Amino acid sequence: MEMGRDLALLAPELTLAAAAMLMIVAEMFRAARLVLAIGLAGLAAATLLTLPMLSVDATVFGGTYRIDLISGWAKLILLPGTALSLLLVRAEITGRPREGSVQSLVVLVTLGALMLSGAGDMMVVVIGVVLTGLGSFALVAWPRDDAATEAAMKYLVFGAVTGSVMIYGLTFWFGGTGSTLFSELGQLQGQTLVTIAGLIAIIVGLGYKGSLVPFHFWAPDAYQGAPVSIAAYLSVITKAAAFFAFAQVLRDLPRDGGWPLALAVIAAATMTYGYLAALVQTNLVRLIAYSSVAQSGYFLMGVVALGASGFAVPGILVFAAAYVAMNLGAFAVVLLAGRDLGDLEGFGRTRPWLGAAMVVFLLSLTGIPPLFGFVGKFYLLSAAVEAGYLWLAIIGVLNSVLALGVYLRLMVPMYRTSSTEHPSEVGAVLTQGTVVVTVLATLLIGLAAGILPGP
Amino acid sequence: MSIAVIILALAIGCYAVAVLEGWAVHGRLSLTRPATSALALLGREQILPRTSDRLFFEAGPVLLLVAGLLSVAVIPLAPGLIITDLAIGALFLNAALAYVLVALIMAGWGPNGAYGMIGGWRFLGQFVAYAMLIVMPITAVAMRAESLSTTQIVLSQAALWNVAYQPIGFVLFVIAAMGVAWLPPIDLPTGGGDLAGGVEAEYTGARLAVLRLARLVIIVALASATVTFYLGGWLGPWLPGWAWTALKTLGVAAAMLMLGPRLPRLREAKYLELSWKLGITLALANIFLVGVIALVVPI
């Protein structure tokens, strides 16, 4: 039966949704540990359920939702990433009011992220954007102090405006094709104006989610105002999901609309601006925020090459996996070290292992082989070159130098002698566990890159 | 043709309700009283309060009247005797009633008076309380009728009136309807005792007359909606259809009017709490029950 097949294919998503519901129930009884346990169990179960489905290429519910390479790997990337984020959240806000609510929201936002990465239909994209967006606003606002509400307010205003602009633009695609399915976008061939309207919409809406220049303004503020663990979560999960959605939407669009070039320009601007801005930051969270803006530019190189290079989709997936691991890890270290650049002073000497882990994350973010980040960047650069965007690849490569400048600003003080105390904090075990997992992923998956999808 | 008939019926109904209300409030049954007080209102001097928002002040009563009339427009008096038999009649009724809130807020805000303002905001709270209890029972009714057309809804009750089929929904709907028409004990916006008339406080003369007329129309509309949704509409033996509708409507209106003054007034917070904690739970249960029954018993 059609319905049964659809539901079976959706098993990971349904599991996650059920877990989220149970988490909310547990939160009603203020059982924060139970909430966490349910969340982790649900994420683990959903991940396991995804494994046998990696080779499936199908759609469910009339083509509106895709179970394919992208959504399969997206689950493998986002679900463990979320699990690690839950640990960080737990470590940071144990015992504070509504801890369980935060945990549940995190899982719900991930559900939205999964919808984005499997979207085969405008409606699913809209729902995904809204689900990730609204949950994120609430997460950012959670501490309810001045900084958090300000961050949430900015995040919300940007999100609401870009989201609604996206919906408005998408209506033109519906007008042009007579269908809300992305698989019908081929019919736009020749309808230049309509194509452009929808494209601008998608770039605005998903570009905001992926914090591309010039829609990135919210990112540093939101990350700075939110709890560090939430910033870590948002910087990886919703961003990766945005690029999965880009891949899902644009891979069916005819390449003749000039959009690859437009996106290439945005990509170049994003990475350059992100690193330049990161160079002058003194707040550690803001610095990583800007650096993650720059990383978005690399993601976009894969998007630019969609349909023109076999490396495009694997590139986005591999880089996303790497990015989730290394950025989460870097944020976990920040959680232990402190939010200010000065807090890193001497950190590598007083906490040698954590310092070494941070170095690994930062080198991986720079793209130094054989770390995971390098593998991702390699795929993306290959995609850009193969798609004929050599200049973009060159800019990407040159920006690695800026990146190095940015990350050396963190690495160098870590090995300076200083008197800064680095007390071990509450929940440090969970955070350190996260660091261990992410650092292993960053180190080892780069070496065992054979398990990753190829072109 | 049917428009004229229904407007006429509505006018008679309004007058009858006015008489009933007089009876309920003053304890004296007087047939002329509404007419005289209407005339008196028209003859009285009209004061325009010092306000910079004249538009809201003027538009409030009119919008209220329009909302009432539009909701009546989708209620069938008898088979074929309906102003517009919309396919989405029940939804339209709901939508029209939503403007009651807008109109009352405008009327409360417009005159720049504290009592009116508080009355308007209170009604907003009241709206938040009753709105779901209008929508959810109607959904259950539509499930049985397989249509949102009010005519279809009446026809679906041929075998058994909805009042017996889904009694929970009926009770909830009536209570909510009393909220919509701010009938006692849920008359917060005009709250006799403490607000000096609330939203009505600044209205005088003809404007007050329009405001009161609009309220009568709304009461009739809600009573007839209750009849349509739960009491089988025009269905009934011996008498012609329109007569049944009229009788039932008056009966419901009388019940609503008589019931209210005998109960203690409900604070808005209490009303909110009751309708969300108890009301919505029951309404959801009602939908579920109707769903199960509709699958099991094909009537």
Place this chain on the structure above:
Amino acid sequence: MSELTQYAILLGLTLGTVGLVLSLYALARAIGRARAEPAKDVPATAGTLARDPVWVRYHAKYYGYALLFLAFDMEMAFMYPWAVVYREEGLVALLDMGVFLAILFLGLLYGWSQGALRRQ
């Protein structure tokens, strides 16, 4: 009657209502006008004119409900189409909407447990 006609009638009804009100006002004016007196137009606030407009902030103590209401009311929009085809679809529809309503209800319970249904 086509749908367009139906809505035309409703529009006519609206305009007619406005006309009725205007003619009532005209009638009232015809019956007689009162002489203007100073300070008669003061709003009913114990006979004095408030120094500032009374359009001040009103503490909407029910905003917790209001936010929940926004969500709930919108979800009901999904229920109307479902209700209409409910009997055709049968058990599947019951299950679909059962899940939907269960989640909705869960939301209510959650809000309740977090104190959203409390006088703020």
Place this chain on the structure above:
Amino acid sequence: MPLLTIATFLPILAGLALMALPDRSTKKAHTVSIAATGAVFLITLGIWARGIVAGDFAQVEEIAWIPAIGAAYRLGVDGLSLPLVLLTSLLFLLSALYSARIGERAASYVVLMLMLETASLGTFMALDGLLFYVFFEVSLVGMYFMIAGWGYEERQRAALMFFLYTLVGSLPLLLAIIGLYLGSGTFDMRVWVEGTTLGGLPAMLALIAMLVTFAVKIPAFPVHTWLPAAHVQAPTAGSVILAGVMLKFGTYGLMRFAYQMTPEAFAQAGQVILAFGVVSALYGAFAALAQSDLKKMIAYTSVNHMGYVVMGVAIAALATEPRIRTIALDGATLQMVSHGLVTGALFFLVGMLQDRAHTRGIGDFGGLLGRVPWLGWAFILSAFASLGLPGLAHFPAEFQIFLATLNGMPWGLIAILAIVVTAALYLRAIAGVFLGEMNDKWADMPDLDRREKLVVLPLLVLTVLIGVAPGWLIDMIHTTMTGLGN
């Protein structure tokens, strides 16, 4: 037995084991370091014993790595890489011996050294483009931390400069590798070295990218400016590794990548490359002449010697006769090995001098020969070798290069001028430091101890051996270069 793999990963595994040890005392760290590098040296001797074959890579070890994109773990050696592998393992062993006195964070130091050895051996033995790049970059990171952590006064700046320069330099190589990959669909360097992967404009673009990378690494004029800073600030062992091993990445890459993978483009650009080589050789010599800091002076002579290598490769590309090409390539490869031995020895000796005097200025010394004869004579021998005296290591190499130049592009012979300059500067340095009037400050300077002699002697012996009887080494190189020249 996969000797290549064992040799490559033994150091890093030893390093990891050291990190895992509960007791990471200085003594234990150095014991591990010496044992591991010694074992690796023996293993590379084993690789040498197994021999190489003409016209192909020998002892290839291959394991699937990222099958989806045709990248695999592939190692192998030929006449170009084997001498460099031997040089690497020897220099690391000697560095480990020399460093045994380092007490400051010895465990970390040792781990970094071992990581560098893995990276260096991997770079020379990799037969997979991606793998090559990985090792290439890892060496960069290792050296950065080495300079930043254990260098002298201005180490942070020098380290940063080194890192930025070489990273900027190495990134174009990544693009070239991507281009080669997209052109061939595999990362197998054995396919790439056939030289037919790319042609026309893409080949030229790839060549330019590779030349940028390797010119920085070599370093050739005008992108050499990081080298003096890095050398001066690096710890002694770091300088030795940097000069002896890591500069060879550049020349090795020049031959393996630029020359072999894009031969036509290389031939087209041959004159330009030759010019760069000549200018580098001359510039290095003159710049060294102007230095008063011994370490800096030796660093600049590296620019000079590496310039000869560039010349050799360029001549090989330009020459039409296979015989001359082979001679040029033989000479260039031999020059790499000689430079590694000689400059390694010089840096060790300067380091030892600095350990004693805490200064490196030529003017600060004088008449030391009588006080520290071992150190003095060793330095003089190395300096003579470095200036190309017949009978010492550089002579056969430079002779072959100039011979080929004479037959191929005679104008390139102006680089011989550099030899004269080098001779002058070394004589000046020897005179300034070891001859003349003795500075009383150094009256009680101790001579080389046993460990230091053990470090320097093998290098000196080899220097003489190659100068007198280079046959055993040239034969090995020649096995492969004959094929390349044709």
Place this chain on the structure above:
Amino acid sequence: MIPELMIALSVGAALFGVGLYGALSQTNLVMIIMGVELILAAALLNLVAFWRYLHPDVTAAKMFVLIVMAVMAVEMAVGFGIAIARFRSRGSVEMEEARELRG
């Protein structure tokens, strides 16, 4: 092109313009959200117009309309939720006053 469609789209575009201008020029959070709602209204109008005049038999359009309406409502709910949190913390929901976070 069908004239009615053009009219509807023009009205939609006007709504969009007004909404976007409002969202970008207002400094009060509530007013910005109102601008956003106008943009969404424009989207709704577009959708309905396209459905009615170009693709009358595509049911997905109606579903899309419902979803957009849900988006409007939910976005507003969360927006006001955050506005309330902000108001409690700062006593104002002016964007101009939100200048604490900067680097």
